[in-house]
Amino acid sequence: MRLISRKKGTAVEAGQPITSEWKISDVLKVYPDLLDTLVETTPAFEKLRNPALRRVQSRLITVGQAAGIAGVDSRSLLKRLNRAAGLEAPDTDEPGAPGKVAAVERPDWVERVAIAQELDVRPLQERGEEPFSAIMEVSRQVPEGQAFLLLNNFEPVPLYDVLGMRGFEHWTESDAPNEWRIWFYNSGKKLTSHANAHQKQPSAPVTETEWGKADASVTIDVSELVPPEPLIKIMEALEDLPDGSSLLVHHVRRPMHLYPQLDAMGYRHDTRELAPDQIEVFIQKPPFAESVS
Amino acid sequence: MKPAAMPRPTGGISSAHAPDLDIPARFMALAMLGMLLTAIIGVVAYPLLLESFYAPKLLAFVHLHTLGIVAPLVVGASYQLVPVVLQEPLAAPRAARFSFWIYLIGVVLFLPSLVGTWQIGLGVGGTLLFTALIVYATIVWLTLASAPERGVIRWHIAAAVIGLPLGVAAGLLLALNKTTGFLEGHTLSLLATHATLMILCWITPLLFGVAYRLVGMFTLSEDRLWHGVAWTELGFTLSGSWVLAASFLLYHSRPVFITASALVLIGQALFFVQLAHMYHARRRRQIDVHIPFAMTAAGSGVLAGLALFIGFVRGDGAASELWVVAVWLAIAGMMITAIQGFFYKIATFLVWLNRYAPVAGRQRVPRLEELYNLRVARVGWACWLTALLISATGILVGVDLLVSAGGLLAAGGIGCFLSNVVRIARHWQSGPFDRVIGRVRRSRQAAVGERVGHVIAGE
Numbered sequence: 097m098r099l100i101s102r103k104k105g106t107a108v109e110a111g112q113p114i115t116s117e118w119k120i121s122d123v124l125k126v127y128p129d130l131l132d133t134l135v136e137t138t139p140a141f142e143k144l145r146n147p148a149l150r151r152v153q154s155r156l157i158t159v160g161q162a163a164g165i166a167g168v169d170s171r172s173l174l175k176r177l178n179r180a181a182g183l184e185a186p187d188t189d190e191p192g193a194p195g196k197v198a199a200v201e202r203p204d205w206v207e208r209v210a211i212a213q214e215l216d217v218r219p220l221q222e223r224g225e226e227p228f229s230a231i232m233e234v235s236r237q238v239p240e241g242q243a244f245l246l247l248n249n250f251e252p253v254p255l256y257d258v259l260g261m262r263g264f265e266h267w268t269e270s271d272a273p274n275e276w277r278i279w280f281y282n283s284g285k286k287l288t289s290h291a292n293a294h295q296k297q298p299s300a301p302v303t304e305t306e307w308g309k310a311d312a313s314v315t316i317d318v319s320e321l322v323p324p325e326p327l328i329k330i331m332e333a334l335e336d337l338p339d340g341s342s343l344l345v346h347h348v349r350r351p352m353h354l355y356p357q358l359d360a361m362g363y364r365h366d367t368r369e370l371a372p373d374q375i376e377v378f379i380q381k382p383p384f385a386e387s388v389s
Numbered sequence: 390m391k392p393a394a395m396p397r398p399t400g401g402i403s404s405a406h407a408p409d410l411d412i413p414a415r416f417m418a419l420a421m422l423g424m425l426l427t428a429i430i431g432v433v434a435y436p437l438l439l440e441s442f443y444a445p446k447l448l449a450f451v452h453l454h455t456l457g458i459v460a461p462l463v464v465g466a467s468y469q470l471v472p473v474v475l476q477e478p479l480a481a482p483r484a485a486r487f488s489f490w491i492y493l494i495g496v497v498l499f500l501p502s503l504v505g506t507w508q509i510g511l512g513v514g515g516t517l518l519f520t521a522l523i524v525y526a527t528i529v530w531l532t533l534a535s536a537p538e539r540g541v542i543r544w545h546i547a548a549a550v551i552g553l554p555l556g557v558a559a560g561l562l563l564a565l566n567k568t569t570g571f572l573e574g575h576t577l578s579l580l581a582t583h584a585t586l587m588i589l590c591w592i593t594p595l596l597f598g599v600a601y602r603l604v605g606m607f608t609l610s611e612d613r614l615w616h617g618v619a620w621t622e623l624g625f626t627l628s629g630s631w632v633l634a635a636s637f638l639l640y641h642s643r644p645v646f647i648t649a650s651a652l653v654l655i656g657q658a659l660f661f662v663q664l665a666h667m668y669h670a671r672r673r674r675q676i677d678v679h680i681p682f683a684m685t686a687a688g689s690g691v692l693a694g695l696a697l698f699i700g701f702v703r704g705d706g707a708a709s710e711l712w713v714v715a716v717w718l719a720i721a722g723m724m725i726t727a728i729q730g731f732f733y734k735i736a737t738f739l740v741w742l743n744r745y746a747p748v749a750g751r752q753r754v755p756r757l758e759e760l761y762n763l764r765v766a767r768v769g770w771a772c773w774l775t776a777l778l779i780s781a782t783g784i785l786v787g788v789d790l791l792v793s794a795g796g797l798l799a800a801g802g803i804g805c806f807l808s809n810v811v812r813i814a815r816h817w818q819s820g821p822f823d824r825v826i827g828r829v830r831r832s833r834q835a836a837v838g839e840r841v842g843h844v845i846a847g848e
């Protein structure tokens with residue numbers, strides 16, 4: 097059977113049941129016809145019809161996260177996708193909690209907290225550009241005890257964990273399928289990543305086993321950038337990344353000039369060539385870096 | 390079901406694999422000095438193009454372009470680009486660094502000796518240049534041999550590396566012959582072979598191969614490369630070039646010359662079409678500064694090939710102005726134009742890397758385009774293009790004034806280019822803030838290691 101795509105560094109093939117860990121890009125690469133199924137599930141996926149947006153967003157979001165963004169039960173989404181692909185849904189997937197990560201009750205800080213900045217990333221999304229750097233830039237400028245308001249055209253579920261580790265609580269409201277308002281409140285309570293807290297060798301290469309277990313905190317796609325923009329984007333993302341977290345970079349070639357920078361900063365990293373024009377770089381930030389600097 | 394293929398781990402890529410920036414920088418600096426010299430003497434020297442191509446001063450002027458600009462730029466850029474293009478560390482970087490000094494002494498001895506036909510200078514300088522270029526060919530070959538890439542770009546570079554040693558060997562023989570005359574009646578044949586090997590068997594495939602990768606990278610059109618066309622182009626270019634080189638030396642058969650030059654012309658045309666296609670299909674829609682230079686270079690290559698073909702079809706003798714036009718369009722039109730265009734990407738990127746990569750992410754860093762003046766670059770291109778057209782026309786019609794005007798415009802074009810080179814070079818030196826950031830990053834690395842050591846020790 098022909099190897100078509102991959103998930104988290106391992107190969108995925110046509111004929112394999114789709115699981116919640118599959119990236120949307122993998123789903124669409126292996127089963128392009130499922131774009132219609134996704135759009136039929138919820139209008140929130142309509143934007144995937146835009147090739148530029150699909151190229152950026154679909155690589156960053158898993159099926160499980162997409163269910164959260166769409167506000168549907170992940171098991172029912174998986175069942176629907178697998179059925180449309182002519183497959184049986186996997187029996188042993190995670191519980192099908194709906195992806196809604198937002199708190200049930202509106203926290204009182206939403207009313208009282210001062211909004212330091214408002215950021216509308218919808219124009220960036222429409223152009224197929226990644227808003228991650230802009231969001232992190234704004235988050236750095238929000239003083240403790242204040243918040244920033246993010247306007248997006250879908251619920252940015254992966255962002256909750258990233259900003260959560262930097263001490264941001266969130267509250268999400270949606271007036272329409274393409275209109276999401278998310279308040280990020282800087283509580284000042286920074287978290288550390290337990291998964292990476294016992295890292296022993298900051299500059300040792302990432303092992304094969306770790307690749308399999310690795311769950312990057314942030315994923316960015318720099319394949320649509322020309323040199324040296326990928327290097328800038330990656331360094332900005334690393335700068336924003338909480339200590340001990342990891343970054344997964346999608347690229348079209350090995351970033352030869354990035355490696356010396358990573359080595360100089362004691363970051364662990366490894367690179368995998370998935371296909372001739374498909375490279376993944378996995379980077380782990382040392383757990384104590386922030387306190388040292 | 391076949392087992393799922395695992396991604397290929399690359400494992401252990403580190404700073405040891407990155408090219409050392411000082412190696413390409415020193416060769417490129419030498420090439421810039423060569424360019425400055427051609428701009429200074431351009432107005433006076435361009436009329437030399439109307440003389441016999443075997444005149445010592447014209448030979449010196451042409452070699453100022455080839456040995457003073459093209460070769461050091463190509464060697465320096467290769468030391469930087471081949472590891473990046475092939476994703477393989479450079480073999481023997483110390484030898485590469487040392488070879489610069491051999492090359493420098495060689496070129497300083499050789500060029501003046503060519504003007505004055507000074508035997509010792511030609512012999513010693515030629516031998517040193519031969520040695521430095523053989524070291525270069527060996528290093529690139531070793532790098533190539535261990536590189537994982539097996540595609541069409543790799544074979545372009547491999548073909549170039551094979552052509553170089555024979556070309557420089559022929560050049561050394563010609564240099565030694567200059568005063569001894571031991572080649573007797575074979576001098577012109579060997580000169581034609583030397584020019585063919587250096588221009589068509591070394592620089593052309595190298596330039597084409599690197600262009601396929603660079604254009605793709607800088608315009609987001611890597612996936613638009615027509616691999617079939619690239620292979621076909623390589624086949625036509627190599628077969629035509631090698632048959633031509635051999636024919637000059639061995640056969641002297643007109644049908645063979647016509648056939649070989651036709652193959653060369655088709656190879657050049659295919660490169661032009663490939664480049665036009667990649668630019669047309671690029672996803673980075675803005676017109677980057679290198680694009681007009683690259684298209685001018687590709688167009689000049691086609692015109693040079695055409696001049697060669699017409700010359701052989703007409704059965705022109707050794708004194709024909711078409712040969713001078715063909716060689717001039719190949720060296721100034723194709724090579725030096727391409728060098729200017731890609732310099733704006735390669736050298737600017739190197740300077741950016743040296744200065745701004747260590748602080749990227751921590752402070753605002755400029756874009757490559759902000760390191761030079763785009764308007765000056767475009768004016769420079771317009772001057773250079775006009776200079777090429779006027780000087781080539783002047784050579785064809787034998788009008789001294791046209792050729793001199795070409796020299797003046799060429800000096801203007803090179804002047805614009807060099808003013809941008811100075812702008813770019815000013816960014817090389819880092820300021821105090823960058824040095825502080827560099828120290829912080831190094832101390833961070835040391836401190837992280839120390840703290841992890843404490844954790845492991847249970848402290």
